[in-house]
Amino acid sequence: MTTIExxxxxxxxxxxxxxxxxxxxxxxxxxxxxxxxxxxxxxxMVVLDAVHRVxxxxxxxxxxxxxxxxxxxxxxxxxxxxxxxxxxMTQLAHLPLEEPVVIEPLRTFPLVKDLVxxxxxxxxxxxRIKPFQPRPPDAxxxxxxxxxxxxxxxxxxxKCIECFLCQDVCHVLRDHHMHDEFIGPRFLVHVAALEMHPxxxxxxxxxxxxxxxxxxxxxxxxxxxxxxENITITDNAIIPLKERVVDEFYDPFMRVLRLLGLRxxx
Numbered sequence: 001m002t003t004i005e006x007x008x009x010x011x012x013x014x015x016x017x018x019x020x021x022x023x024x025x026x027x028x029x030x031x032x033x034x035x036x037x038x039x040x041x042x043x044x045m046v047v048l049d050a051v052h053r054v055x056x057x058x059x060x061x062x063x064x065x066x067x068x069x070x071x072x073x074x075x076x077x078x079x080x081x082x083x084x085x086x087x088x089m090t091q092l093a094h095l096p097l098e099e100p101v102v103i104e105p106l107r108t109f110p111l112v113k114d115l116v117x118x119x120x121x122x123x124x125x126x127x128r129i130k131p132f133q134p135r136p137p138d139a140x141x142x143x144x145x146x147x148x149x150x151x152x153x154x155x156x157x158x159k160c161i162e163c164f165l166c167q168d169v170c171h172v173l174r175d176h177h178m179h180d181e182f183i184g185p186r187f188l189v190h191v192a193a194l195e196m197h198p199x200x201x202x203x204x205x206x207x208x209x210x211x212x213x214x215x216x217x218x219x220x221x222x223x224x225x226x227x228x229e230n231i232t233i234t235d236n237a238i239i240p241l242k243e244r245v246v247d248e249f250y251d252p253f254m255r256v257l258r259l260l261g262l263r264x265x266x
Contacts, residue, residue: 020092022050023100024062028113035059036100041092047101048076048087051115063114071228074163078115079104084165084226106168119164125183128211132194133202150198157193157237159229160186166223166233172216182213185223185233192237195244205248214241 020041023034037054048066055062066076069088076087081095081102095101109117137144166185172178183191191208194200208214219242221234231237247254 018097020050020097021100022054023102024051024054024059024115025104026059026062026114027111029111032111032114034102041097043093045092046088047078047080047085047090047092047095047103050092050101051087051103063112063116065116072161074161077106077163077165077168079106079168084168086163086165086228089228106164108168108170108174109164121179122162122164122167122184122186125187126190128183128207129187129191130194130202130204130207132197132200134199135201144199146198150196154193154196156231157189157196159231160189161229162186163228165226165228169222169226170217171220171222172213178213178216182216185217185238187212188214188217188241189231189233189237192241195241205245208241209245209249214238214245217242 018041019038022037022039024037026032026035037058039050039053039057041050048064048069051062051064055064064076064087066088067073068075071086071089074086077084078087079085079102080087080090084106087103092101103115105111105115105117106119109119109121112118134144139145164186166189167173170182170184172182173184191204191212194202195204204212217238219234219239224231224233224235227233
């Protein structure tokens, strides 16, 4: 019998110019280890492409979460060479391929298996936040009137794809595990989008001060640095919320104005 080897198309052969070693954390909450996988690299590949190739050719049981592969669903979050990133948006060409590319699951959340973590805590947190409560319509036709600048202010916060990279890098959650006391930067952004909305009437400041733990954030701006949507989390969301809490509960001048009836309590 004659064995015939089928060569890959010439264009594919031309694109494969080197290999990469992926050092992937394997295992579950009971324990695990790093395993090295050597796989070909094609031009334009991202980390998720390489992980999928390893999954297809060498480790069929490798667990990895992904969905859109376009940087819009936030599913493929991981730690790449120690930095929280989206695997689908991290070009292999931008990494030092002469060394193993280390891929780990997010450390802030419980590990399920391999690169998959249980992020359900985030959805429970969101349920604790007061929802949008609009004021009554102020126009004869039953609609609202608002300034365009007020509308534009909250649009930045709505870009969030809930990749939870900001939650992962936040030291209050990552290092101190204060999940019961602090809702994290992603949900402070969500609160800011509601609090700064020109139509919203709900008062969330008492919860921000106590249950949501905004005072625990010491504005290191690490959450802003890792945001793939370039949301200015610290300066545009967290600091203004902190100012509102200070204004409401700690500023003696504002307290005097409210006692004199010159400033209404929110």
